[in-house]
């Protein structure tokens with residue numbers, strides 16, 4: 460593809476997401492790449508002799524993440540300039556591989572993983588389902604971005620099968636706990652944020668500083684076993700109902716590619732405490748529209764732009780107690796749900812806890828996931844000059860319990 464062909468491509472020069480790949484027959488040789496249209500540029504080879512060569516030599520983005528925002532901008536600028544130039548492009552041609560012919564790997568070593576709960580609509584729906592007689596939102600919800608620490612070692616790359624988890628549940632008609640495969644396996648359509656730039660224990664990252672630690676975003680599916688979750692979560696929150704698998708897209712979209720997608724946050728009332736406000740200029744939402752497919756049928760189009768908390772507020776809150784950041788930390792937004800029923804980001808909400816099954820294009824119905832089901836989440840955002848930014852898909856297929 461020429462540079463002009465890439466102008467309107469969802470993975471064009473205005474996007475340039477990062478990933479990791481191997482070639483057929485050599486799965487052990489994992490290299491970093493940047494996606495250019497329908498090709499992947501081998502960054503280990505292309506980056507040799509550049510100021511970023513050392514950080515691009517390994518199989519993960521972690522060394523590049525540690526270099527910080529000036530290096531990220533420098534590398535991105537060099538890539539855009541070089542790839543837009545015919546001569547520069549020709550010089551790199553031997554390092555370009557069609558994406559159809561490569562295998563993608565998890566592009567970062569996930570250090571800590573935190574999952575937030577930043578959609579007011581999602582939190583309200585869940586509150587109504589689980590606590591029909593109480594307030595939908597808990598008293599703390601509008602004062603802090605609620606989150607929990609998940610299990611980083613079970614964050615898997617898009618395309619990885621998800622084995623149905625087994626565990627304890629106790630339904631409302633069960634006289635005693637039951638052990639067995641989850642019967643209420645769900646998805647949560649989310650946006651993941653990749654963090655770079657380590658900070659020491661005992662320090663804080665302010666809202667204004669947080670942006671310098673946001674490297675990029677990747678679509679995220681927080682698979683959830685609702686029956687295991689419901690029985691275990693009081694009083695300490697999600698545990699085994701979430702930690703069996705969390706899928707992340709194979710390509711990480713740089714924050715710089717989303718400059719045109721920034722939107723103001725919804726009004727925050729009551730006003731959050733000062734540490735969550737910063738100077739005001741660092742608070743933003745993102746105009747990203749997700750699309751959730753179940754076995755090919757679009758079941759939801761959740762809009763990220765209505766999310767209540769800014770990613771900078773989430774990161775500031777995460778460190779306000781002195782918790783350290785590591786390059787390779789990952790935090791996810793929480794389920795993205797909009798105002799309308801067809802904008803809900805989980806089956807729990809789409810089927811109202813199983814009471815209202817959805818119908819797929821093949822005529823079958825679902826409340827929760829069946830073995831063999833494939834869930835794929837994609838998204839688009841406005842790019843510069845109207846060109847779309849297409850976030851790489853996150854997909855996974857449910858396999859039977861073992």
Ligand code: CA
Nearest residue numbers: 647681793794
């Ligand atoms: Ca979640």
